Amino acid sequence: MTDPVAALEVRDLTKTFPGVNALVGVSFAAYPNEVHTLLGENGAGKSTLLKTVFGVQRPDSGEIRVDGIVHSFARPSDAMKTGIAMVHQELSLVPQMTAIQNLVLGREKSRSGVIDWKEARRRARAALAQLRFDAPIDVPVARLSVAQQQIVELARALSTDARIIIMDEPTASLTTAESERLFTIIRELRAAGKAIIYVSHRLKEVLELSDRVTVLRDGQLVGTRLRSDINGEQDLVQMMVGRDLAAIGVGGSATVVGTELLRVENLTVPGVVNDVSLTLHRGEIVGMAGMVGAGRTEFARAVIGADRASSGTIYLDGKKVTIKRPRDAIAHGIALLTEDRKHQSLALDMTTASNVTLMAPPARVGILNRRRQRIDATDALKPLNTKMQIDRPVRTLSGGNQQKVVLARWLRTDSDVYIFDEPTRGIDVGAKGEIHAIMRRLADSGKAVLMISSDLPEVLAMSDRIVVMRRGRIVAELGRSEANEEVVVHHAAAE
Amino acid sequence: MKNSTLTAPTERGMTAEVVTEPGVRSVSKFDIRGFAGRAARQGGLLVVIVVMVIGFGIARPFFLDSSNLMNVLLQSAVVGILALGQTYVLITGGIDLSIGSTVAVTAVCAGLFSHSMPAIAAIVGALVIGAICGLVNGLLITVTNITPFIITLGTMSIYAGLALIIAGGQAVYGIPVGFENALAGGVAGIPIPVVLFVVLTIVSALVLKYTLFGEYLVAIGGNSEVARLAGIRVGQHTATAYVVAGASAGLAGAILTARLGAADPTLGGDLLLTAIAATVMGGTKLAGGDGSMVGAAFGAVLIATLTAGLTSLNVQAFYQQVAVGGVIILALLVDQAARARKS
Structure with a gap:
C-alpha cells in the first residue's frame, strides 16, 4: 500500500433502485499486491458495487478510476479493456465446450475464419499450467469438478492480462482442500502484482487471506481496515451487522434425543x-x-x-x-x-x-x-x-x-x-x-x-x-x- | 400451519416484518400492482387496436360501422380461441404445433357428424376429437420426454394426413342449416363465435389466476424440476394443458365448418402461426412460466383488425402478409423496450 496509485479506486459511488439505496457514496481502493476483501451481509451492496465496477450497471453518480484515470464503463468489455477481470460466483463457462475452447472463446486466433487450434491449445496449456491445473483440457468442462471449472475461469480472466481480479465467492462450492489450493494461487497472483478484490462470507478465510477488508452495510461504507487491525471474526461480524452477535452458529445440542x-x-x-x-x-x-x-x-x-x-x-x-x-x-x-x-x-x-x-x-x-x-x-x-x-x-x-x-x-x-x-x-x-x-x-x-x-x-x-x-x-x-x-x-x- | 414452536421469538428478538406494497392494506383482496402491470401491457395492445381502428376509420369511414367492427371481432374469434388454447401450453414451457392440423381434423369431423347428428352433438363430438388429439400430444410428451416441439411437429403432419383421409381428400359439403345456425348465428345481434371467444377469454384468465391448475402450469413453466420436487403432478398437468389446447382447436374447427358451410381438410397452417403470433404479442413467453390470456385475445383482435383494415384499403393479400409479419415483430420490439426500461 506504499504505491500511491490505486489499481482500482471508486469514489462516492451511488446507485439507487426504485425504493432501495443500493449504494450510497461508497469509496474504496484496491492496490497492486494486495488482496482486498469486500464484506457485508446479503443486500449490503457488494453485488451492486461489483456490477458497477465491472460495467454491468452504471452508477447514478461517483467515479471509477483505474490506475488513477477516470473511466466510464457502459458494458463489461469496457471494464475488461482497462484490465479488470471478474471470476463469477456462478460460473460463466460454456459447459459443452472444452477448457481450451472456453479459454480462447471470443479471442480465437484464426486465419480467414479457420481457428488455429494448435495455437489455442498452446495458449490454454500455458495459462492452465500456471495455475497447476491437472485435469484434461480437451473434455467438456461440464465433466470437470466445480473447482477445476473455477480454475479454467480464472485462467480465462488472467489470459486477458488483467491486473485487477474480482472474485465473487469463489470458495462457495469448494471443499476445504480445494479452497486451500485456490488460496495458494491467489497468493501467487498477489505476489505477481495483481490487485485482487475478494468477496466471501467465510470469515475464517477472509482473515486468512486478506490484506485489507472493506465492510458495507445497507449500501453504505462501514469502513476499511488493515488485517492487522482486525481482532478475530467477532470484529468482522460486528462491523457487518452493526451489533454484537453472540448467536452466530447457534450450535447447542439436542435436549432430548427421542425415538x-x-x-x-x-x-x-x-x-x-x-x-x-x-x-x-x-x-x-x-x-x-x-x-x-x-x-x-x-x-x-x-x-x-x-x-x-x-x-x-x-x-x-x-x-x-x-x-x-x-x-x-x-x-x-x-x-x-x-x-x-x-x-x-x-x-x-x-x-x-x-x-x-x-x-x-x-x-x-x-x-x-x-x-x-x-x-x-x-x-x-x-x-x-x-x-x-x-x-x-x-x-x-x-x-x-x-x-x-x-x-x-x-x-x-x-x-x-x-x-x-x-x-x-x-x-x-x-x-x-x-x-x-x-x-x-x-x-x-x-x-x-x-x-x-x-x-x-x-x-x-x-x-x-x-x-x-x-x-x-x-x-x-x-x-x-x-x-x-x-x-x-x-x-x-x-x- | 400448526408448528407454534417456530413462531416463538429467539434470543435475538425476531421481528415480523413482511412488507407489502405501500399504501395498500397488508392483505388486500386483489394483487393491485400485478394487476396494474399486466393491465398496462394489455392496455398498450388495446391502444394500438384503437389507434388502428380510428386510422382505418378516417381512411375508410365505413370501417367504423358497427357491423364492420363486429365482423372484425368475428374474424378474430377462431384465431383468438386457438390462441387461448396455445397460451395454456406455452405457459408450461411447451408448444403445440399441431393445433392447426387439429382444426382441420375437427372441422372435417364436425362436418361429417352434422350430417347424422343434432348440432349440439356434432359440436361436442368435435370438441372430444380435438381433446383426444391434445391428449395424444400430452401423453407422448410426458411419457417419452421428447421435446414438445418435435412431438407436435410429428402429430401436426399426422393430424393433417388424418384430416385428408377422413374427408376422402376433398371438402365436406352439405352442412345442415341447423348446425350453421348453432355456431354461426347470433345472440342479441352478437355472433355466437364472438360470444364464445369473449367468454372463454374471461374464463381462461380466471383459470390462470384463480385455480390450482393455472398456478401449477405457471410453476411448471417457470421450473418443472422445482414443481416436481414440490410434489406437483407435472406430467398430469402438462398433459391437461395439451388437452385444453386440443379442445380449443376442436371448437375452432366446428366454428369454421359452421361459418364456411363446408369443412376444408387442408386448412390449418396459417391458423397455427397466427395463433402463436397473437399469443406472443399478448406477452406470453415462449420459454414458459409467464403468460396472459387477455393478452392473447387482444393479440388476435389486433391481427384481425390489421388484416381487415388493410383489406378495406384494398391492399393485396400478399402485401398484407408482409404487413402482419412486420407488426408482430414491431409489437415485440416495443414490448421488449418497455420492459427493459422498467427494470
Whole structure:
C-alpha cells in the first residue's frame, strides 16, 4: 500500500433502485499486491458495487478510476479493456465446450475464419499450467469438478492480462482442500502484482487471506481496515451487522434425543450411492459431511424419490413406506431443501407468495384463494425475521431472502423429517445464525433434521451426530465429542 | 400451519416484518400492482387496436360501422380461441404445433357428424376429437420426454394426413342449416363465435389466476424440476394443458365448418402461426412460466383488425402478409423496450 496509485479506486459511488439505496457514496481502493476483501451481509451492496465496477450497471453518480484515470464503463468489455477481470460466483463457462475452447472463446486466433487450434491449445496449456491445473483440457468442462471449472475461469480472466481480479465467492462450492489450493494461487497472483478484490462470507478465510477488508452495510461504507487491525471474526461480524452477535452458529445440542423416526436401509443409486443405511431420531440434528461429489446430495434425492434408487428400504416410525416420487415423500412428511435454490427450489418468475405456498396453495375445489395465499405466505415468513415484498417475483430477492422463501415453504408443510442440503451456502452471517436457530428449534420440537454441509465449522457446531460420506458410502459415524475438523477431513478425504 | 414452536421469538428478538406494497392494506383482496402491470401491457395492445381502428376509420369511414367492427371481432374469434388454447401450453414451457392440423381434423369431423347428428352433438363430438388429439400430444410428451416441439411437429403432419383421409381428400359439403345456425348465428345481434371467444377469454384468465391448475402450469413453466420436487403432478398437468389446447382447436374447427358451410381438410397452417403470433404479442413467453390470456385475445383482435383494415384499403393479400409479419415483430420490439426500461 506504499504505491500511491490505486489499481482500482471508486469514489462516492451511488446507485439507487426504485425504493432501495443500493449504494450510497461508497469509496474504496484496491492496490497492486494486495488482496482486498469486500464484506457485508446479503443486500449490503457488494453485488451492486461489483456490477458497477465491472460495467454491468452504471452508477447514478461517483467515479471509477483505474490506475488513477477516470473511466466510464457502459458494458463489461469496457471494464475488461482497462484490465479488470471478474471470476463469477456462478460460473460463466460454456459447459459443452472444452477448457481450451472456453479459454480462447471470443479471442480465437484464426486465419480467414479457420481457428488455429494448435495455437489455442498452446495458449490454454500455458495459462492452465500456471495455475497447476491437472485435469484434461480437451473434455467438456461440464465433466470437470466445480473447482477445476473455477480454475479454467480464472485462467480465462488472467489470459486477458488483467491486473485487477474480482472474485465473487469463489470458495462457495469448494471443499476445504480445494479452497486451500485456490488460496495458494491467489497468493501467487498477489505476489505477481495483481490487485485482487475478494468477496466471501467465510470469515475464517477472509482473515486468512486478506490484506485489507472493506465492510458495507445497507449500501453504505462501514469502513476499511488493515488485517492487522482486525481482532478475530467477532470484529468482522460486528462491523457487518452493526451489533454484537453472540448467536452466530447457534450450535447447542439436542435436549432430548427421542425415538427413531426415519430409517434408511441399504440405499443404492447405481454409480453414486452405495448401500447407505442411516437412522434419524426425533430431536436430533445429524450432520452429513463429505467432499463435493461424495454422494450426499444424491442420497438425499433418492430418499425423497427425486431420483430412482435401485434398491433400499425406508421406514418411518418403524413402518416401511414406499416413496417413488417427491410427492410421496411430502405426503409422508419428509422435506428436502435442495442445495441449488435457483434451479431446484424456486420458480424465479413467480411471486414470493406463490413460491411459499407452492406445496399446497390454499384452494377449495381447485379454486385458488389469492387473498388466503398472501396471508398464508405472510404467516409462514413471520418467524424468519425478514423484510420482503410478497407480491414481487422471487428473482428480485437477495440470496438470503430466497433461502428464507424456501424455508418458509417447507416449514409451512409441517413435515417430520427435514433434510437440508447446504442450507447456508452463500448466505451471510446474520441469516446463517437464524437458519441454524430454526434447525435447532425444529429438532427441539421433535422433528428429525439431517444437515448436509460442506462448511465444516457449521457441521461441527450444529450436529449431535456426524456421518461422513466418501465415494457413495458412509465411512464414519462420529459422536459429538469425538468429532473435530481433522477427524472429519481425514474420513472424508482418505483414500 | 400448526408448528407454534417456530413462531416463538429467539434470543435475538425476531421481528415480523413482511412488507407489502405501500399504501395498500397488508392483505388486500386483489394483487393491485400485478394487476396494474399486466393491465398496462394489455392496455398498450388495446391502444394500438384503437389507434388502428380510428386510422382505418378516417381512411375508410365505413370501417367504423358497427357491423364492420363486429365482423372484425368475428374474424378474430377462431384465431383468438386457438390462441387461448396455445397460451395454456406455452405457459408450461411447451408448444403445440399441431393445433392447426387439429382444426382441420375437427372441422372435417364436425362436418361429417352434422350430417347424422343434432348440432349440439356434432359440436361436442368435435370438441372430444380435438381433446383426444391434445391428449395424444400430452401423453407422448410426458411419457417419452421428447421435446414438445418435435412431438407436435410429428402429430401436426399426422393430424393433417388424418384430416385428408377422413374427408376422402376433398371438402365436406352439405352442412345442415341447423348446425350453421348453432355456431354461426347470433345472440342479441352478437355472433355466437364472438360470444364464445369473449367468454372463454374471461374464463381462461380466471383459470390462470384463480385455480390450482393455472398456478401449477405457471410453476411448471417457470421450473418443472422445482414443481416436481414440490410434489406437483407435472406430467398430469402438462398433459391437461395439451388437452385444453386440443379442445380449443376442436371448437375452432366446428366454428369454421359452421361459418364456411363446408369443412376444408387442408386448412390449418396459417391458423397455427397466427395463433402463436397473437399469443406472443399478448406477452406470453415462449420459454414458459409467464403468460396472459387477455393478452392473447387482444393479440388476435389486433391481427384481425390489421388484416381487415388493410383489406378495406384494398391492399393485396400478399402485401398484407408482409404487413402482419412486420407488426408482430414491431409489437415485440416495443414490448421488449418497455420492459427493459422498467427494470
